[in-house]
Amino acid sequence: MIAVELRKLVLRPRMWVSVGLLCLLPAIVAVFLATADFAPPPGQGAAFLSAVVSDGSLYPAAALALVLPLFLPIAVAVVAGDAVAGEAAGGTLRYLLARPVGRTRLLVAKLVAVAVYVTAAIALVVLTSLAVGVLLFGTGGQPGVAGGGAPPPGVISMSGTALSSSALGWRLLGAVAYIVVSMLGFAAITLFLSTVTDSALGAALGGLAVLITSSVLETLDAAAPAKPYLPTHYWLSWIDFFRDPVLWRNIDQGLLLQAGYLVVFFGAAWANFATRDITS
Amino acid sequence: MVVPLAVVRDARRRRWTVVAMVTAALLTAPLVVAALRPSGPPRDPAALRELVLRSGTVPYQGYAHSTGALALPDLPDLGDVAKLFATTTTMHAWYAGPVRSRVAVLTVTGEQDLYRMPDADYTWDYGTRTLTELTGTPALRLPRASDLLPPDLARWLLNATPGDRLDALPGRNVAGVAASGLRVVPADPDTAIGQADLWADPATGLPVRVEVTARGQRAPGLVSTFDAVEETAPVIATPDLAPGASFTLTTAPDLSRALRALGSARLPPVLHGRPARASGLDGVALYGPGLAAFAVVRVPPEVAGSVADAAATAGGAKSALTAGSVVVLSIPPLSLAVVQPHEGGRGYLLAGLVTPEVLRAAAGELAQRSGR
Numbered sequence: 001m002i003a004v005e006l007r008k009l010v011l012r013p014r015m016w017v018s019v020g021l022l023c024l025l026p027a028i029v030a031v032f033l034a035t036a037d038f039a040p041p042p043g044q045g046a047a048f049l050s051a052v053v054s055d056g057s058l059y060p061a062a063a064l065a066l067v068l069p070l071f072l073p074i075a076v077a078v079v080a081g082d083a084v085a086g087e088a089a090g091g092t093l094r095y096l097l098a099r100p101v102g103r104t105r106l107l108v109a110k111l112v113a114v115a116v117y118v119t120a121a122i123a124l125v126v127l128t129s130l131a132v133g134v135l136l137f138g139t140g141g142q143p144g145v146a147g148g149g150a151p152p153p154g155v156i157s158m159s160g161t162a163l164s165s166s167a168l169g170w171r172l173l174g175a176v177a178y179i180v181v182s183m184l185g186f187a188a189i190t191l192f193l194s195t196v197t198d199s200a201l202g203a204a205l206g207g208l209a210v211l212i213t214s215s216v217l218e219t220l221d222a223a224a225p226a227k228p229y230l231p232t233h234y235w236l237s238w239i240d241f242f243r244d245p246v247l248w249r250n251i252d253q254g255l256l257l258q259a260g261y262l263v264v265f266f267g268a269a270w271a272n273f274a275t276r277d278i279t280s
Numbered sequence: 281m282v283v284p285l286a287v288v289r290d291a292r293r294r295r296w297t298v299v300a301m302v303t304a305a306l307l308t309a310p311l312v313v314a315a316l317r318p319s320g321p322p323r324d325p326a327a328l329r330e331l332v333l334r335s336g337t338v339p340y341q342g343y344a345h346s347t348g349a350l351a352l353p354d355l356p357d358l359g360d361v362a363k364l365f366a367t368t369t370t371m372h373a374w375y376a377g378p379v380r381s382r383v384a385v386l387t388v389t390g391e392q393d394l395y396r397m398p399d400a401d402y403t404w405d406y407g408t409r410t411l412t413e414l415t416g417t418p419a420l421r422l423p424r425a426s427d428l429l430p431p432d433l434a435r436w437l438l439n440a441t442p443g444d445r446l447d448a449l450p451g452r453n454v455a456g457v458a459a460s461g462l463r464v465v466p467a468d469p470d471t472a473i474g475q476a477d478l479w480a481d482p483a484t485g486l487p488v489r490v491e492v493t494a495r496g497q498r499a500p501g502l503v504s505t506f507d508a509v510e511e512t513a514p515v516i517a518t519p520d521l522a523p524g525a526s527f528t529l530t531t532a533p534d535l536s537r538a539l540r541a542l543g544s545a546r547l548p549p550v551l552h553g554r555p556a557r558a559s560g561l562d563g564v565a566l567y568g569p570g571l572a573a574f575a576v577v578r579v580p581p582e583v584a585g586s587v588a589d590a591a592a593t594a595g596g597a598k599s600a601l602t603a604g605s606v607v608v609l610s611i612p613p614l615s616l617a618v619v620q621p622h623e624g625g626r627g628y629l630l631a632g633l634v635t636p637e638v639l640r641a642a643a644g645e646l647a648q649r650s651g652r
Binding site: 047050051054055155156157158159160161162236239240243247249260263264267268270271274275 | 302
């Protein structure tokens with residue numbers, strides 16, 4: 001069942017278009033940075049953007065900071081919203097369930113497919129941005145095209161300590177894993193909505209409405225008691241992998257929160273879908 | 281096989297019941313855990329005060345945040361200071377002792393660290409990728425994030441309020457510490473601080489939460505609290521300069537540099553009946569004792585003009601003086617006054633946790649002195 005869902009995912013052109021767009025945004029930003037030859041002022045722009053000009057090997061982190069707040073959740077909402085509602089809208093859900101498989105298994109397969117999509121998308125963003133970053137900004141000791149006038153190279157943690165290639169690598173892997181988990185919590189919300197409606201677009205928009213509501217409440221001081229429970233509250237905590245020492249507190253809290261969203265909303269999707277009348 | 285409708289309904293009800301119960305358990309678990317954590321025992325407030333004042337040697341490491349609700353205007357060159365009292369500042373602190381500590385101010389785009397080491401102080405700014413060694417200790421400096429950590433803020437408040445009324449507060453649990461409470465009510469009518477509540481570990485005196493409330497206000501205007509803390513000694517090493525980072529060495533006191541203070545003329549030895557305390561800086565003086573103290577900085581006319589504009593925009597009241605004008609802005613418990621003497625003379629900035637009347641009177645004396 002999981003293999004079938006993965007095959008369907010890979011064969012869908014829209015999946016590759018969305019991944020391509022995700023990879024394109026950091027590449028466009030890198031080209032502008034390289035041609036302008038100056039970084040955003042300190043404290044402005046996405047995280048790490050002011051540091052990548054001196055070392056392109058940090059560009060994957062900057063790329064993650066660029067795509068995470070909006071573009072990645074949109075892509076996840078589209079894929080997760082399409083998971084069940086897309087089958088219903090296309091009239092294939094009935095035939096899918098005619099096979100001797102349980103609805104719970106189908107739902108698990110759908111969630112695994114979304115997880116694989118998120119992991120693959122982020123991995124491709126990291127790999128392409130690493131290639132673009134190294135090409136345009138160079139690495140330590142080898143300034144690239146735009147790196148000639150830049151400060152001396154070196155990957156530095158946010159706390160000011162030097163990061164070796166291996167340290168940078170495992171921190172990047174940790175950040176990727178954390179973002180995947182963060183997106184899975186959000187995907188579970190959208191997957192639940194996908195079991196409620198037969199419109200994939202409606203489910204995706206519902207997921208985005210949750211994202212926007214959470215982001216708005218995040219800026220509101222009056223909502224302080226609710227903030228630790230908002231789905232987006234700890235999304236940016238992957239940045240804490242690049243501090244020295246790694247600030248595990250928010251990372252741990254974020255993982256717990258996303259696990260909670262995953263359990264509750266996947267449970268709700270299971271409760272709704274397992275006993276739902278399938279008419280299309 | 282046809283499944284009866286009632287069976288489907290029952291299955292549906294069972295599944296949603298399971299989901300509802302799991303959701304309720306997840307939502308209530310943090311509340312239950314918080315409710316089960318023990319509060320600190322009641323302590324004699326005078327004894328707790330002494331314990332807190334002696335807690336400077338207690339090591340700790342933890343994660344804290346301070347939230348200020350003071351709507352400060354956008355003051356030129358003082359934006360970072362204003363942010364400390366107007367927004368939430370999150371900090372990661374390691375404290376091994378008075379001369380060995382590290383405080384990291386965490387943001388989503390970077391980090392700023394302050395190291396206090398036996399040989400010197402160091403700052404690290406990720407935005408500019410600069411490590412700075414600070415030599416010398418200025419007698420008067422601008423507030424910085426580390427001053428707002430619960431232990432530092434609590435000890436500063438208690439040192440500034442000797443002999444003031446102390447009340448015991450109910451204990452509470454802060455970041456896992458069963459803390460005892462203490463309220464200080466400043467007696468000086470000139471201070472704008474109505475009360476300061478603090479909670480500390482009754483065993484070691486380590487303050488874990490501080491709430492400062494302005495006179496006449498109900499909600500605290502400044503809250504500093506640990507979110508997680510361990511009373512264990514951290515290992516803190518002198519920061520190394522990473523390849524690619526910049527290094528600077530500075531001895532300049534940041535207050536005079538930030539405000540471009542002028543030292544060409546001496547400030548009066550007494551202002552509004554309060555003697556000046558030595559600041560160690562030309563053109564800068566601190567007047568008065570404890571919480572009723574206020575700072576005066578002599579500044580160029582353009583700095584005075586821009587601060588006066590910012591203060592007026594933020595709701596400051598402008599009034600004429602015998603020789604010049606003053607804009608007074610009150611953001612309880614902080615008051616700010618900008619004196620602009622006539623004929624483009626040099627101006628003065630006055631700021632302190634005092635009532636606006638105190639600053640207005642001091643501003644009048646300063647303008648009169650400039651007009652002579």
